[in-house]
Amino acid sequence: MRMSKLFFQTLREVPADADVASHRLMLRAGLVRQVAAGIFDFLPLGLRVKHKIEQILREEMDAIDGQEVSLPVVQPAELWQRTGRWQAIGDDLARLKDRNGRDMVLGMTHEEVITEMAGGVINSYRQLPQMLYQIQTKFRDEPRPRGGLIRVREFTMKDAYSFHTDFADLDAYYPDVYQAYFNIFRRAGLQVIAVESDTGMMGGTMAHEFMALTPIGEDTLLLCDGCHYAANRQIATFVKQAAPAEDALPLEEVETPHVNTIAALAEFLGVPESRTAKAIFQVAEMDGDDGKSREQFVFVVVRGDMELNETKLTNAIGARRLRPATTDEIKAIGAEPGYGSPVGIDRAKVLLVVDDLIPQSSNLVAGANKEGWHYKNVNYGRDYTADLVLDVVAAAEGHGCPVCGEPLTAVRGVEVGNIFKLGTKYSEAMDAVYLDENGESIPMVMGCYGIGSGRLIASVIETSNDENGIIWPVSIAPYEVHLVSLATPKQPEIVAKVEEVYAALQAAGIEVLYDDRDERAGVKFNDADLLGLPLRLTMGKRGVENGIVEMKNRRTGEGSELALDAVVSGLRAALDAERALIAATVVPEKMG
């Protein structure tokens, strides 16, 4: 491709709206443009990268017996009503009406429509298992898109769905997908780790997320160096250190004026935060009897030095979602913000959930539900009992690994892929059944597997760039080679030589971006660094007269010289070396 004809523009100055590196670089390099919050154009260079990633996705999905299909973006609401997600999902699901007033949705994921399709096509156990995938537009009306292509509203996703006769077959297949995902990210030049994750609204029994580690990541991960335990903070567990048991002392009211935080309380009374109990007030949206939702006040007690993990709480009580309670709501159940405790509240109005560390902790300091007062020596069992006692607190850096006990490390990551064992949630709802050997009707067992291609691109750039621009892995670079001509219009014989090389590279099947623009050398070199193609060839009067083409590796910065009559072979060798490097990053990953 000749840059003089390319539809693109590089920007010297950074658009003010972008403060994430990948976003800035994608805008500056002319890969994408933003149309609205979380909605982007892809320009030719950006689209080439996207296509290359999607080709990798296809190859790896095909390698595990996937078959590509295409499902609609606009879907009838009726499908979503059958699984209950029409009600269960909030404003993230974009809804519209067709001309007849029928409710429709923009597909944010495709479980409903593919399960309906699979149910229609698959009748017999002889047709199972099946792995179907598509590379399709999704629309999720996210409350806050951010970070360029990191979190967007409209995006392209490779979503795959497998259908099995039973759980054993899914369990046997799931590691294949797990491995395929590592292959995909390796081929795209992205280092990832897999962590256990929450199944969330998808339902299901097991899930993994594939995380690119970067400080701009939105998820917090807890990793153990000792044993390779790795989990999203949303579900991470840890070894809880119970305080030594003590004899229960008498409940005692103490005056604590203007002490309405745990830190202030601990300091005021001279006790460690671990000897206090923290009250958290939430309102949960729960499934009601009539298919409508109802609100439930949830009173949570955790030890003062712990944080509530809202995902764990949501899952524990089966809530659709949680929100913090308002001051009025807190007072209505007989509690006092800042001085809350489960002692003396109106138990009929609340669901009382207590972290499992609390019953093991004696003589805690807790609120007295009275402004300016706390109780000392609050003991679970004697002073109050809960509706639920279970793990609802968040793991944090330094906590003990639940597997081996070593301290956990917290890091940030971007979720670039996820895999779920869905089970029969959707097949039952959509009546996607098959007949087994005995002629019995059985719901198919499903798995689902997603990778967002745009977020993958952004993650690669995020982890592979320098102060001059992007550094593309050769596998997904928009072009393999940047041919920079320094010949001026007054040097027609040099121009002719460059054109010859350009033609030879094209004839050799090498993807070459040819900077034939009438620009100064500095402009061309800077644009080449910004665009970040793996190899740069420079041809100018100086080299050509000596029969030399200069080659520079974008990744290493190393320069070398190729003989003018052996450019193609020299370049091929260099490209092969880059490809070999990516292949060599294979880290055999075992699921578990």
Added chain:
RNA sequence: CGGGGAGUAGCGCAGUCUGGCAGCGCACAGCGUUUGGGACGCUGGGGUCGGAGGUUCAAAUCCUCUCUCCCCGACCA
């Protein structure tokens, strides 16, 4: 949804407080000189100052309403 910030040419910004011809740099076009790491000179094109309403002789500037975008949080299949 809560908190903070910002909308003036394709991009980066000044001008707004204190109302008085809509500016600067980059980019773009023409001509000339240049030509191996973001050249120089001259000339030129490009604006509903986010939108609507109001105040005023006069509004980018003051007032009211509104839309959009960014960041933090909440949320996130």
